[in-house]
Amino acid sequence: xILDKVNSAxxxxxxxxxxxxxxxxxxxxxxxxxxxxxGGHLAPSLGVVDLTIALHYAFDxxxxxxxxxxxxxxxxxxxxxxxxxxxxxxxxxxxxxxxPKRDESPCDHFDVGHASTSxxxxxxxxxxxxxxxxxxxVIAVIGDGSISAGLAFEGMNQPGHLKKNLVVILNDxxxxxxxxxxxxxxxxxxxxxxxxxxxxxxxxxxxLQGIPRVGESMxxxxxxxxxxxxxxxxxxxxxxxxxxxxxxPIDGHNIAHLLETFSNIRKFTWPxxxxxxxxxxxxxxxxxxxxxxxxxxxxxxxxxxxxVAKKQSILSYTEVFGQTxxxxxxxxxxxxxxxxxxxxxxxxDKFAELYPDRFFDVGIAESHGITFACGLAxxxxxxxxxxxSTFTQRAYDQVVHDxxxxxxxxxxxxxxxxLVGEDGPTHHGVFDMAYLRHVPNIVVMAPKDENEFQxxxxxxxxxxxxxxxxxxxxxxxxxxxxxxxxxxxxxxxALIKDGTEAAIIAIGNMVCxxxxxAKRLADxxxxxxxxxxxxxxxxxxxxxxxxxxxxxxxxxVEEHTVLGGFGSAVLECLDAxxxxxxxxxxxxxxxxxxxxxxxxxxxQKYGLDTDGVYxxxxxxxxxxxxxxxxxxxxxxxxxx
Numbered sequence: 001x002i003l004d005k006v007n008s009a010x011x012x013x014x015x016x017x018x019x020x021x022x023x024x025x026x027x028x029x030x031x032x033x034x035x036x037x038x039g040g041h042l043a044p045s046l047g048v049v050d051l052t053i054a055l056h057y058a059f060d061x062x063x064x065x066x067x068x069x070x071x072x073x074x075x076x077x078x079x080x081x082x083x084x085x086x087x088x089x090x091x092x093x094x095x096x097x098x099x100p101k102r103d104e105s106p107c108d109h110f111d112v113g114h115a116s117t118s119x120x121x122x123x124x125x126x127x128x129x130x131x132x133x134x135x136x137x138v139i140a141v142i143g144d145g146s147i148s149a150g151l152a153f154e155g156m157n158q159p160g161h162l163k164k165n166l167v168v169i170l171n172d173x174x175x176x177x178x179x180x181x182x183x184x185x186x187x188x189x190x191x192x193x194x195x196x197x198x199x200x201x202x203x204x205x206x207x208l209q210g211i212p213r214v215g216e217s218m219x220x221x222x223x224x225x226x227x228x229x230x231x232x233x234x235x236x237x238x239x240x241x242x243x244x245x246x247x248x249p250i251d252g253h254n255i256a257h258l259l260e261t262f263s264n265i266r267k268f269t270w271p272x273x274x275x276x277x278x279x280x281x282x283x284x285x286x287x288x289x290x291x292x293x294x295x296x297x298x299x300x301x302x303x304x305x306x307x308v309a310k311k312q313s314i315l316s317y318t319e320v321f322g323q324t325x326x327x328x329x330x331x332x333x334x335x336x337x338x339x340x341x342x343x344x345x346x347x348x349d350k351f352a353e354l355y356p357d358r359f360f361d362v363g364i365a366e367s368h369g370i371t372f373a374c375g376l377a378x379x380x381x382x383x384x385x386x387x388x389s390t391f392t393q394r395a396y397d398q399v400v401h402d403x404x405x406x407x408x409x410x411x412x413x414x415x416x417x418x419l420v421g422e423d424g425p426t427h428h429g430v431f432d433m434a435y436l437r438h439v440p441n442i443v444v445m446a447p448k449d450e451n452e453f454q455x456x457x458x459x460x461x462x463x464x465x466x467x468x469x470x471x472x473x474x475x476x477x478x479x480x481x482x483x484x485x486x487x488x489x490x491x492x493x494a495l496i497k498d499g500t501e502a503a504i505i506a507i508g509n510m511v512c513x514x515x516x517x518a519k520r521l522a523d524x525x526x527x528x529x530x531x532x533x534x535x536x537x538x539x540x541x542x543x544x545x546x547x548x549x550x551x552x553x554x555x556x557v558e559e560h561t562v563l564g565g566f567g568s569a570v571l572e573c574l575d576a577x578x579x580x581x582x583x584x585x586x587x588x589x590x591x592x593x594x595x596x597x598x599x600x601x602x603x604q605k606y607g608l609d610t611d612g613v614y615x616x617x618x619x620x621x622x623x624x625x626x627x628x629x630x631x632x633x634x635x636x637x638x639x640x
Contacts (some may be wrong), residue, residue, distance in 0.1 A: 001026055008082050009056040009107065020057065020255045024049045028283040030087065031075050036302040038090045039422065040098050041072035043281035043294040044143075047173050050253045051141075051276055052076040055169070057255075058262035059137055062107040065125055069118035069142040069152075071099035072296070073171070081107035091422035093597025098423060113426020114394065115146040115364045119155030119168055126164045137167060137266065144172040145341060149364040159271040160243010167265060168244065168273045171252065173280040173291075239273045248275025253282060292344060314475040315450055318415060321471070322347030324454040325384065327485065328461055329355055335461060338373055338385040340366045346386035346415050366391050370398035370410075377408040382461055386413040389429025389470060390420070396435060404441045404466050411460040412436075417446070417470035418509065418559035419589075419603060424596030430589055432470050433507075434564035437537045442466040443490060444536040446508030450476030452534070458485040472509045472559070474599065493540035495547075499529035502553035502621050505544060507533045507566045510557040510587075510608065517614035526621055536566050541573050548574060548582045553624060555585045555617055559608055562588035585620040587613060 002019050003026040006012050015023065027049050035042045053076070055066055062081075068074045078096065079087055082105060089095025100108040110121045122140035129136060146152060147170060159166050236246025247265065250257055258276070265272050280295075281287030286305030287294040299308040315323075329335045329351065336358040343349045343361050352359040362369040366387055373383035392399070392414055403410055417429040436444050443463060447453035453471055460467035496511070497518055506514040511532045518528045529547055533540065548554045554574070556567035567586030574582055589606055603609045607616055 003027060003030065003079075003084070006080055007084070009061045009080065012053065012056050012080055015057075017057075017256070017259065020053055021050075024053055024255065025283065027053070027076050027079055030079055030084070032284055032302050034087050034090055035075070035297070036300050036308075037088070038092060039296075039298045039300075040091055041075070041296050042284070043287045043291040044073035044173075045075035046282050046284055046287060047278040047280040047291075048073045048141075048171060048252070049076045049282065050255050051169070051171065051258065051278060052080065054255050054258035054262060055139065055141070056080055058259050058266065059139060062105075062109070064137040064139065065109040065122070066107070067110050067118045067122040067125070067138065067140045068100050068112060069140065069146045070115045071112040073141075073143070074100050077107070078105075081105050091424075091596055093595070093601045097596055099426065111426075113423070114391070116142070116149035116151040116155075118142045118146075119152055119159075122168075123155060123159050123162070123164060123166060126159075126166045127162070130164070137165065139167040139169060141169045141171060144170065145364055150367060156239075156242050156244070163243070163270055165269045166271045168271070170248070170273060170275045171278055172249065172275060173278045236273070236275060244271045244273040246273050246275065248273075249277045250274065252276040252278035312475050314478045315481075316475045317450060317453060317471045317473070318345070318347040320347075320450045320453050320476065320481075321386065321413060321415070321457065322350055324457045324485070325351050326354060328458060329358065332382070332461065334381045336360070336376055336381050336383045338362060338369050338383055338387075340364060340369045340385075340387050340391060342386070342388065342391075345388070346413070348386055366395040367398050370395040370412075371402045373410045374398075374402045374406065374408050377410050378406070382409050382411070384411040384413055384457075384461065386415060388427070389414040389417040389432045390427050393431065393435065399436070399442075399466075400439055404439045407441045407465045409464050410466055411457075411463075412466075412468040413457075414468055414470040416473045418472045419594065419599050419606075419608075420473050421599045421602070422596050425593040428594050429470070430559070430561050430594065432468070433536050433558070433560050433566055434568075436468050437569055438564075442468060442537065444468045444470070445488075445534055446470045446536065447534070448477075448506075448508065448511035448532045449479045451479045451481050452488075452532075454481065455486045455488055456534075459487045459490070462487055463490065470508060477512050488534065491535050491538035491540055493534050493543050494532040495529065495543065496532050497528075497530040499527040499551065501527045501551055502555060502617065503529040503531060503544075503547035503551045504555045504557060504613075504617060505531045505533055505547075505570055506557040507536060508559065510559055510613070513608070513610040513613050514557050516610040517617060520610075520614050521618060521621075524618070526618065528617060528621070533566065536569060539569060539573050541577065544570060544573060545577055545579055548579055552581070553583045553585075553621060555587060555620060557587045557608075557613055559603075560588055561591065562586045563591050583620075583624045585616070587616050 002023045028046055031045050083096055086096045091098040096104060099113045102108050102111055118140040119142060122138045126138045142152060239246045247261060250261055279288060280291035300306060301308060325337055337348050337351050339346055339348050339361045341364045343352055362372060369385055373385045376383045414432050417432055420427045436442055445456050447456050456469050460469055496515055504514045504518060514530050518530045521528050556570050558566040560566060565588055567588060571584060
């Protein structure tokens with residue numbers, strides 16, 4: 001295998017150019033073989049194999065910086081930069097990340113996981129290079145979806161002004177190229193980047209501008225003519241207006257054409273955008289046919305593409321959300337749904353089919369999506385914006401000032417709240433309670449199971465102000481589902497089990513493990529109450545205070561950072577109401593970014609499964625039973 005010869009980008013550059021297409025086939029097969037076992041982002045990575053090979057072959061990496069946007073297309077990059085032996089550990093706990101990570105390889109220059117960051121980061125690197133007087137190229141690789149986001153346009157607005165030596169590769173995998181148009185575009189692009197044309201263009205400009213009186217006018221006329229001709233042949237005028245030289249479209253699977261273009265632009269010292277057309281899922285028939293389905297996939301049979309995991313009989317929270325939204329839409333014409341390029345991922349795909357006029361996919365533009373929802377709300381509709389918890393962070397300002405300040409009836413459906421799993425720290429939704437609960441006017445809730453979840457959705461949709469429901473990735477608890485949807489009283493918790501020695505106040509998917517832990521504690525003679533808090537804001541202060549006073553011990557449990565989260569809210573409640581002498585303990589995630597790994601492994605590691613809650617509560621109660629009296633010496637006051 002040619003791939004056996006490649007352990008670094010330097011090794012890649014020693015290969016004859018005519019071996020590169022075969023290498024691309026071998027890399028694709030490696031990706032399919034591994035991702036079929038580990039799961040991961042299959043179609044995006046298959047689509048950029050040729051492009052990745054060409055980039056590393058044409059540029060002097062890692063001296064030259066390649067900055068990947070999002071990073072779910074970087075599997076070939078990992079294989080070709082010394083991580084092939086580790087590639088079978090992809091996304092596994094303790095293995096390599098599914099995204100570029102700076103601490104993994106000197107070829108990973110920026111940690112990513114959220115879309116649209118590459119251009120801004122790459123421009124920062126280019127500016128730093130010039131300040132330090134160093135010599136290297138910076139290349140940002142961004143997809144057609146990511147470039148539609150506001151951050152990408154903010155990033156593109158500056159390079160043309162700064163005139164920085166920067167290359168942006170626009171990986172466009174939505175547009176198809178007919179053979180004739182593709183060949184013509186590729187030929188023109190290679191011609192327009194060639195040394196002769198570039199030199200002629202520059203010399204013509206200097207010559208015309210040097211003619212007294214009429215030279216500048218002649219140059220402007222020539223420039224208009226050139227722009228008009230280019231406008232007929234290439235769709236790059238927007239980028240030209242932003243100060244980039246536009247090159248493309250180029251067939252992203254023709255390595256020879258890519259190498260010729262990249263070789264030419266290495267000589268450029270100004271901002272360049274290269275428009276590359278690729279096919280998502282390239283080289284894998286089922287991924288090519290269904291690129292959305294295989295964008296991110298669980299383990300599958302590499303021959304058929306069928307998922308290895310058996311179909312769960314228990315509904316997932318995402319499925320419950322989609323079904324409930326359809327049910328509510330049937331009786332409520334004011335209900336509309338919003339997705340940020342994740343209609344299938346959030347379970348809104350069927351809603352979109354049934355109610356196309358009441359569904360809006362805003363693309364990778366969460367900030368716009370929230371303010372757009374607010375515009376719908378001021379006109380009397382009730383939008384439900386279904387956005388993953390981690391991606392809602394990108395719209396924080398809009399939640400604060402556009403939504404909550406105006407007290408508008410918009411529901412935030414925060415899918416993938418808590419530990420998400422193999423996608424790791426960029427995707428865990430472990431900060432939402434902290435960044436939402438302190439904002440005035442909003443109601444924040446989390447269901448203990450899938451049945452309560454459907455009732456919470458109705459409760460939120462009928463509430464006249466801002467609401468947020470956080471719910472986890474994966475299946476529910478397998479409880480029976482009520483046929484009639486009900487509304488829950490805002491701010492009221494439910495006492496699941498009474499007890500005398502301590503009170504566990506749990507929120508969301510931590511309620512069920514807390515109930516099981518309490519049963520085990522009862523078998524050992526430790527009487528513990530369990531409360532399903534339901535609401536992070538407003539809290540059921542009366543129930544919490546009553547149990548705190550009666551038991552003298554309060555334990556909070558949440559799948560969220562303990563800093564500023566649900567447990568902090570309970571402590572603030574006790575303090576604000578003047579309740580003293582209560583022993584408290586918070587169970588949650590530590591003040592650190594949580595690594596990637598299966599949800600089960602992470603919950604076990606961080607004590608958020610039944611065993612972990614049981615051990616933590618037992619230890620806390622047993623320690624606080626001790627009546628040790630400790631004398632405290634008074635502090636000495638020192639003179640300044």
